[in-house]
């Protein structure tokens with residue numbers, strides 16, 4: 489099917505992009521285009537597409553004073569996974585970025601596009617939830633930071649206001665060096681969305697181990713399972729069965745072409761156990 493008609497504009501600054509968006513109702517920002525362009529071959533109609541890839545300030549990964557990192561909205565996934573700072577401090581994020589599509593796709597697709605598309609199966613979202621990431625959004629009313637935990641409003645929906653653009657994702661210093669395991673089932677390796685995704689992360693607060701459990705593709709949005717985390721904090725191996733049960737109970741899967749709701753719910757438990765047993 490042919491792409492629907494739209495006006496294409498490329499912005500050089502964030503302000504120019506915001507102005508272009510304000511000027512034409514029904515505009516969309518375009519990063520890698522790997523979600524947006526296929527959607528424009530379907531039913532979706534967009535009056536103006538605003539390309540943000542050439543905005544220099546969005547193309548950088550920057551150190552923060554608190555030793556956290558700021559990842560610009562137009563940095564492709566391929567650059568995130570080869571960044572030394574990200575690999576050393578946020579290896580879990582690299583694992584999840586590497587789970588998105590295949591190598592050529594990751595050279596184009598961005599992490600910000602992955603979360604703004606708000607698919608329940610977004611692979612980077614589970615790592616960002618575990619890492620307490622913040623989304624930086626700039627719009628007509630100024631700049632705000634939104635915890636990723638409150639960013640998703642439903643399948644394909646975020647809490648971004650009309651015209652707001654995500655400029656960066658912030659990884660806090662507090663969750664640096666969290667290790668973990670991302671267990672993912674899909675119909676085909678490399679070129680399919682997750683049927684079920686389960687991430688278990690382990691960091692430390694002083695000498696105390698602290699766990700994170702996040703699920704993809706089994707609820708209307710990617711979700712954290714705090715009840716399972718508390719059980720693993722108490723005794724990771726002793727409580728693994730109950731943690732798996734808590735994760736199964738938190739899942740609200742649907743049946744679709746990738747799998748049935750029953751299969752997905754069952755696999756959440758299996759993958760939690762597998763992830764905990766393979767924690768580094």
Ligand SMILES: Cc1cc2nc3c(=O)[nH]c(=O)nc-3n(C[C@H](O)[C@H](O)[C@H](O)COP(=O)(O)OP(=O)(O)OC[C@H]3O[C@@H](n4cnc5c(N)ncnc54)[C@H](O)[C@@H]3O)c2cc1C
Nearest residue numbers: 519520521522523524588589597598601602604610611654
């Ligand atoms: C063959 C194939 C395989 C795929 N495999 C996977 C997979 O395994 N796992 C997975 O999670 N996804 C997968 N995807 C989906 C897609 O590649 C990812 O979601 C990707 O990260 C999207 O990034 P993008 O930069 O291309 O986003 P775009 O298509 O540019 O944008 C996606 C959405 O976000 C909005 N947007 C983009 N940037 C901003 C911004 N800065 N501010 C506000 N809104 C913005 C756009 O308007 C659009 O609605 C796959 C896609 C294809 C085509």
